Amino acid sequence: MSLDQQTELSPDEIREVLSRHETGVLSLAKADEPYAIPISYGYDGETGRFYLRLVSTPESEKRQFLTSSPRARLVVHESNDGSYRSIIAEGTLERVDPDELTVERIVQYGKAKRPLFEIWGETKRDLDIQLFELDPETLGGRAVELDAAESDQ
Amino acid sequence: MSDSADYTFVCPECAESMLVNDSMRDALLENGCVICSAALTTDDFSTT
Ligand SMILES: [Zn+2]
Numbered sequence: 112m113s114l115d116q117q118t119e120l121s122p123d124e125i126r127e128v129l130s131r132h133e134t135g136v137l138s139l140a141k142a143d144e145p146y147a148i149p150i151s152y153g154y155d156g157e158t159g160r161f162y163l164r165l166v167s168t169p170e171s172e173k174r175q176f177l178t179s180s181p182r183a184r185l186v187v188h189e190s191n192d193g194s195y196r197s198i199i200a201e202g203t204l205e206r207v208d209p210d211e212l213t214v215e216r217i218v219q220y221g222k223a224k225r226p227l228f229e230i231w232g233e234t235k236r237d238l239d240i241q242l243f244e245l246d247p248e249t250l251g252g253r254a255v256e257l258d259a260a261e262s263d264q
Numbered sequence: 265m266s267d268s269a270d271y272t273f274v275c276p277e278c279a280e281s282m283l284v285n286d287s288m289r290d291a292l293l294e295n296g297c298v299i300c301s302a303a304l305t306t307d308d309f310s311t312t
Contacts, residue, residue, distance in 0.1 A: 164301075209282055212298055214291045221295025236279050240299050 120196065120252030128189060128196050128252065129154040133223060135187035137163065139177070139204075152185070153222030161185060161200065161245040162219040166238050177241070180205055185245060196254045200247035207242040216242075271309040277302035284309070 120128070138147040153162040163185075165177070183204040188197035207216065220242065269283035273292060278300035284292065289309055296303050 164299075209280060209299065212282065212284075212288065214287050217288060217291040217295050217298045220298045221291075221301070223301070236277070238278075240278060242299065 117253055117255050120198070120254055124196075124254075125198055125250060125252040126154075126156045128198055129187060130156060132187050132189065135185050137165075137204075138184045138186070139181050150185075151223045153219045155219055159247065159250065160219075161247070162216065162223055163204070163243040163245060164220065164223050165241050165243060177204075177206075183245060185247075190257075193257045194254055195257060196252060198250070198252040200245060201249045202245050202247040205244045205246070207244055209242070271311055273304075273309050275300060275302055275304070276308055 133153070134149060134151050136147050137150045138145060140146065148165070150163050150165055152164075154160075155162070180203050183202065185200045186197065187200075188195070190196075270286055271284050271289050272281065273284050273289070274281040275297040278297060280297065280299045292298065292309075293304055293306065
């Protein structure tokens with residue numbers, strides 16, 4: 112497959128992809144140690160901010176990576192109708208203190224649904240759920256038309 | 265005073281508690297618990 116079948120997504124297309132999904136993979140790093148986790152998010156198309164909910168148990172290794180304001184990369188991707196799209200957002204993850212909640216944040220976190228809770232076999236009381244926001248410094252998306260790639264051979 | 269705390273909110277599922285005002289209470293009732301997304305009712309709010 113040659114690179115010219117890969118196209119950059121426009122800002123509008125990126126917004127559309129991000130709005131129709133609510134899960135992605137968040138990557139963090141500590142020195143040269145990588146760490147990637149599935150997360151659920153809400154995306155505000157107007158401000159371009161992501162509202163993330165991260166779940167961990169007290170002994171979870173995730174904690175080591177959640178320093179005060181870690182660098183992070185969020186990947187959201189989809190594949191349908193013979194095309195593959197991926198979005199990469201990069202920036203600093205900011206922790207949201209529950210005491211600093213606003214109506215706006217409540218609405219945005221309402222969009223970050225909970226499918227990820229189901230993978231934890233514990234009650235919510237025993238989980239440590241933390242809220243974060245990601246205001247991406249860079250946001251890019253690509254599309255690859257798989258059908259075009261095959262007919263090229 | 266739009267940011268005065270009028271209610272104490274305690275989530276029935278994750279046990280998070282916080283002080284909220286009227287508009288935040290309405291938003292929580294509509295959107296669910298901001299921490300764990302549990303559906304909420306007015307019973308989960310008490311006046312301070
Ligand atoms: Zn809750």
